[in-house]
Amino acid sequence: MTLPSGHPPVTPSQVGVLLVNLGTPDAPEPRAVRRYLKQFLSDRRVVEIPALLWQPILRGIILTTRPRKSARAYAQVWTDAGSPLAAVTQAQAASLQTMLGPDIRVAHAMRYGEPAIGSALDVLMSAGCRRILVAPLYPQYCAATTATVVDAVGAHLATLRWQPTLRYLPPYHDDPAYIAALAASVRAQLAALDFAPDVLLASFHGMPERTLHLGDPYHCHCQKTARLLSEALGRPVEVAFQSRFGRAKWLEPATDARIEALGREGKSVAVVAPGFSADCLETLEELAIRGREQFVAAGGQKFAYLPCLNDSGDGMTMLENLVRRELSGWL
Numbered sequence: 001m002t003l004p005s006g007h008p009p010v011t012p013s014q015v016g017v018l019l020v021n022l023g024t025p026d027a028p029e030p031r032a033v034r035r036y037l038k039q040f041l042s043d044r045r046v047v048e049i050p051a052l053l054w055q056p057i058l059r060g061i062i063l064t065t066r067p068r069k070s071a072r073a074y075a076q077v078w079t080d081a082g083s084p085l086a087a088v089t090q091a092q093a094a095s096l097q098t099m100l101g102p103d104i105r106v107a108h109a110m111r112y113g114e115p116a117i118g119s120a121l122d123v124l125m126s127a128g129c130r131r132i133l134v135a136p137l138y139p140q141y142c143a144a145t146t147a148t149v150v151d152a153v154g155a156h157l158a159t160l161r162w163q164p165t166l167r168y169l170p171p172y173h174d175d176p177a178y179i180a181a182l183a184a185s186v187r188a189q190l191a192a193l194d195f196a197p198d199v200l201l202a203s204f205h206g207m208p209e210r211t212l213h214l215g216d217p218y219h220c221h222c223q224k225t226a227r228l229l230s231e232a233l234g235r236p237v238e239v240a241f242q243s244r245f246g247r248a249k250w251l252e253p254a255t256d257a258r259i260e261a262l263g264r265e266g267k268s269v270a271v272v273a274p275g276f277s278a279d280c281l282e283t284l285e286e287l288a289i290r291g292r293e294q295f296v297a298a299g300g301q302k303f304a305y306l307p308c309l310n311d312s313g314d315g316m317t318m319l320e321n322l323v324r325r326e327l328s329g330w331l
């Protein structure tokens, strides 16, 4: 009997891994940024204001002003390989594929923009993957990041007759492999500086404070990562939250306010961003460029931004360990 056209291959069954990050515009231009922001900021998990109220604000104000400003920021960090977040995520997937070998198929996707989660799942299934591990690359769980990946996967699965079997990589904010990779990376980068910073500032992406009171574990996950990193390094690690958006009260202290105060106090500072698995606009422009400018304008002299784990040896070994552990029983 021949299979109907469009039927996925029945053999051989392969295991797939789908790395997912937030997403980024296709170009550092207002039109592309607008398209990206429209999809991102229309997600009800990201902006938890009733759509009837929020959509007019989004379309009438935010999407008419922010894309131009954000495009200028993107242009400052854009690379020959595209947006840093896209380039790094792609490099992580390629490197993980090499580490895991041909029996496991690795793909990557972006929650907003391209490659979309649905098309990446289709690619894995066409390659024969009936079991797929979805790995949202957010160490700290947050409804606005982790949960929305699961929503998008579920929305795609809802369109399929023959669904794959799924597993999800749990949040890894306190996983010894993650803490060890972070500590090794920070230790090596501090040793390469020409100064010993008075303060090591761990800057996490902010969230509306309300989400903490509603039970989102994100704030606690960030605090625990910083405490474990501090214990591993044997030195204090200060926590701050960056990238405030909108008028609501966000988690505090704010990174920009702390950087400015430390500059005023004449302290030397190294900033690390443990919540980002890849360097992106929020780290390269907001911390490494703007953060340094704010620090110097406040009178500070010695400032360093320490890059994320990205596709470094430390970062990839961690990812391989996390993924292999979740795949046990499937191979």
Ligand SMILES: C=CC1=C(C)c2cc3[nH]c(cc4nc(cc5[nH]c(cc1n2)c(C)c5CCC(=O)O)C(CCC(=O)O)=C4C)c(C)c3C=C
Binding pocket: 022, 023, 024, 025, 037, 046, 047, 066, 070, 083, 085, 138, 142, 144, 145, 205, 206, 207, 208, 243, 245, 275, 276, 279, 280, 281, 282
């Ligand atoms: C790592 C965790 C992240 C959380 C939590 C998060 C929450 C969150 N973000 C916004 C608004 C924006 N974020 C933007 C960029 C951005 N955010 C994250 C990660 C988290 N966001 C990343 C990795 C990036 C970088 C993307 C890139 O292309 O490099 C932006 C877009 C840029 C800009 O215009 O400033 C917005 C807007 C909200 C509202 C929110 C939680 C409620």
Ligand SMILES: [Fe+2]
Binding pocket: 205, 243
């Ligand atoms: Fe964000």
Ligand SMILES: [Fe+2]
Binding pocket: 243, 281, 282, 286
């Ligand atoms: Fe930002």
